[in-house]
Structure formats: structure tokens, C-alpha cells
Amino acid sequence: MLKNADPLDPRAADLRRMKLVALACLLLSLAGLALSLAMGARGPWAWLKAFCEAAAIGGLADWFAVVALFRHPLGIPIPHTALIPQGKRRIADSLAGFVRDNFLHPDVLLLKLQVLNPAERLGRWLREPRNLAQITGSVRAMAVEALSLLNEQVVRRALGEFLIARALSWNATTTAASVLDVLTKAGRHQDVLDGALSKLRDYLATPEVRTLVAARLVKFARAQWPKATSLVDTIANVDKMADSLSDKLALQLVEEVQTALSQPDHSVRRQFDTWIEEFVGRLREDPDFARDVNAMKDRIVQSDDVRAYLNGVWTEVRATLETDLHRDDSVLMRHLDQSLGALGDRLSRDPGLVQAINEHVMSAATRMVDGMREGVTQHIASTVKSWDDPSLVRQIELSVGRDLQFIRLNGTLVGGVIGVGLYAITVVMQG
Numbered sequence: 001m002l003k004n005a006d007p008l009d010p011r012a013a014d015l016r017r018m019k020l021v022a023l024a025c026l027l028l029s030l031a032g033l034a035l036s037l038a039m040g041a042r043g044p045w046a047w048l049k050a051f052c053e054a055a056a057i058g059g060l061a062d063w064f065a066v067v068a069l070f071r072h073p074l075g076i077p078i079p080h081t082a083l084i085p086q087g088k089r090r091i092a093d094s095l096a097g098f099v100r101d102n103f104l105h106p107d108v109l110l111l112k113l114q115v116l117n118p119a120e121r122l123g124r125w126l127r128e129p130r131n132l133a134q135i136t137g138s139v140r141a142m143a144v145e146a147l148s149l150l151n152e153q154v155v156r157r158a159l160g161e162f163l164i165a166r167a168l169s170w171n172a173t174t175t176a177a178s179v180l181d182v183l184t185k186a187g188r189h190q191d192v193l194d195g196a197l198s199k200l201r202d203y204l205a206t207p208e209v210r211t212l213v214a215a216r217l218v219k220f221a222r223a224q225w226p227k228a229t230s231l232v233d234t235i236a237n238v239d240k241m242a243d244s245l246s247d248k249l250a251l252q253l254v255e256e257v258q259t260a261l262s263q264p265d266h267s268v269r270r271q272f273d274t275w276i277e278e279f280v281g282r283l284r285e286d287p288d289f290a291r292d293v294n295a296m297k298d299r300i301v302q303s304d305d306v307r308a309y310l311n312g313v314w315t316e317v318r319a320t321l322e323t324d325l326h327r328d329d330s331v332l333m334r335h336l337d338q339s340l341g342a343l344g345d346r347l348s349r350d351p352g353l354v355q356a357i358n359e360h361v362m363s364a365a366t367r368m369v370d371g372m373r374e375g376v377t378q379h380i381a382s383t384v385k386s387w388d389d390p391s392l393v394r395q396i397e398l399s400v401g402r403d404l405q406f407i408r409l410n411g412t413l414v415g416g417v418i419g420v421g422l423y424a425i426t427v428v429m430q431g
Contacts, residue, residue, distance in 0.1 A: 026408070
């Protein structure tokens, strides 16, 4: 499907500009013609008349010719205008025939194949369905059979033990320190702090938080100083005082968080940098801390939930493999095709294999060319015919319309020069 023209396409601006230039030249010639006639068209004015009259005729004729390619001039259905939309089917067939005869001709294609390195063509040969059907089918059948013969309990236990052993031997502190080093060097840890501060600011600004703080203040005051709060109640409402205090406290906290967000060198940021640096240092240099971190990792790995998950990994892997192998668009089979292509590329360096592959490719190509030519030809023709007329005209006009405006411009100027020349010949012959 042909895409609609982008209104921001720079070609549209160039086309509009050239249309205005050509139109300005045409209007200028018409103005010069009117002026010369008003001045009597004698003497120098006769020369101006000759130039402007011929320029106007040339400009109008070329305007008609250019417009007639894309649409009916002035909307009038004049015969043999709007050539492109009316001749779309003929253009589609001609374009398809041109591609078929000049790009898909058997002699052209076979000549190209003869000068290519057969190793570079081996991948294409291996992607032929008839060549790969037997290989991929056999591999698919053997893989499904092997999965069904494997003892699931034994494999599941062995895989779980292997993964747990690898996780237990992994030094989590070294990895964590390396990751934090990368984050701090790029300043990404400050982005994390910004996100946390932004969430805290938004949370503190909610009315629910202020109400909760006020309730906690009143509860604490009444529990700690019951007599004082009772005395204060006789003068002012403690609940209202708590509400006011919570609002001010929340506002102050929000302002403080906002200040930390807006100031790259805020003390909170410096303290966060220091904490991160100290934390990375402890991961690298404090053996007791590193031992505690790895011990926590080991407890997680050896937990019942993790062990249950690892024991179920093989079941999931086996189900995934069987599902993929039974699919027509199997990912594994696709990778097998790619591997066979790579293998063929390496084998093609063998001179004897090179000659055999060359002969096979040429033989297969000879049989394929005729069917491919007709298929591609029909595809090009049907695609062009399916384009709607306005979009087709717009795309072609954007591609070549700017150059066609030069035809209008040149027609105006060259017409004027010819008009002057013809007038000069007339003057000489009459003199």
C-alpha cells in the first residue's frame, strides 16, 4: 500500500517554491505584455512586446503540459490530460515489463551468478525448501524422540543441582561492586535518588499523609501529656492545632525534598554519594560484610522456594523444546537453517566443492528464472495498480515535480528569447 505524503516532507516545500517562481515569471511576462501594449508597442516597446508575448505563450503551454501529466488543467476533462492516473494500468504493466526484461532476464541473472563466489551463494541454496525439508525433518524427528527417551526425574535433579552449585559458587559481592561502580561512574545512582525523592515528595504532598500525621500527633500528645492536652483543649482545639502543625511539617518536608531535587550539590546528594562509595568499599574490602552478603545469597538459593523453582526448570525447558519443535515456524529449525548456511560457507572453500556447488546453483537458477520472472512481474504490476490515484500522483509529483517546474521556467524564458529572435528577423526582412 502506497503511503500518503508527509506534510513535513522537504520535497513539498521545494515543489511549492519552484511553482511560485515559475508562476512569477509567467505573471511578469503577462505584465510586460500588458505594459508594452499600453505604451503603443512601438520602438523599444515592440521588442518588449515580442519577448513578453512569446514568453507568456511558452509559459502557458509548458504549464499546460506539466499539469496535464498529473491532472486535468483547471479541472476541465480535456482529452489526453491527467496522463499518469488515466494510464496507471499501462504504466504498471510497462514498469513490470521493464524490470522483467532488464533485471530478471535469464542471461543477465546467469551472467551475474557465473562471476560470483559460489561460497557466498551456498546459504541461498540451503534455504531452498526441497533441500532443507529432509534435513530439518530428520533433525526435528530425532530431537523429539531424544526428549521422550530422557529420564525426566534424573535430568531435572541433575540440572537443579548444577544450577544451585553454580549459584553457591558465585561471589555476589564482587558482581554487586562492579555494577555499582558502573552506575556511579555514569551518575546513574543519582537518577535512582531523584526517582526516590520525587516519589517521597508526591507522597508527602497528599492530604491523606497530612491527616495521618495529624492523627498521630494528637494520639501521641494525649498519651504522653493527657493533662496538658486537656488544658490546651479548654483554650484551643488540639485536633485543629495538630492539623495545622502537620500541614506546616509536610510543607516543610516537601520544600526540603524539592530543594534536594533542584540542587546537584545538595547535602543529601553528597551524603548519598558518600554512602554509595562506602558501601562499594565494604563490598570490596570488608571480608566480614562480604561474607554476610554471600551468606544471605546462599540462604536465598538454598530456600525451598528457589529449590522448587530450579527443580522445575527442566520440566519447563522440555515443554518449551517440544512445543517449539512441533511448530511449523520453529525457532530451533530456523537457527539450524542459519547454521547450515554458515557451514556451507566454510565448506565452499574446498575447490572440488566449489565446482560442484557452482554447477548445482547454475542448474537450479536456470529452472527458477522463468517462474521467478513471471511472479515478480505480476507482483510489481498488481502493486502499482492497487495504488490510489491521488497518492500515486502526489508521490510522483514530489519526486519529479520540482524538475518539471524548471521546464515551465525555461519555457517562459526560451519562448521570450525566440519571440525576440523572430521579431528581429521580421524587422530585418521588412527593412
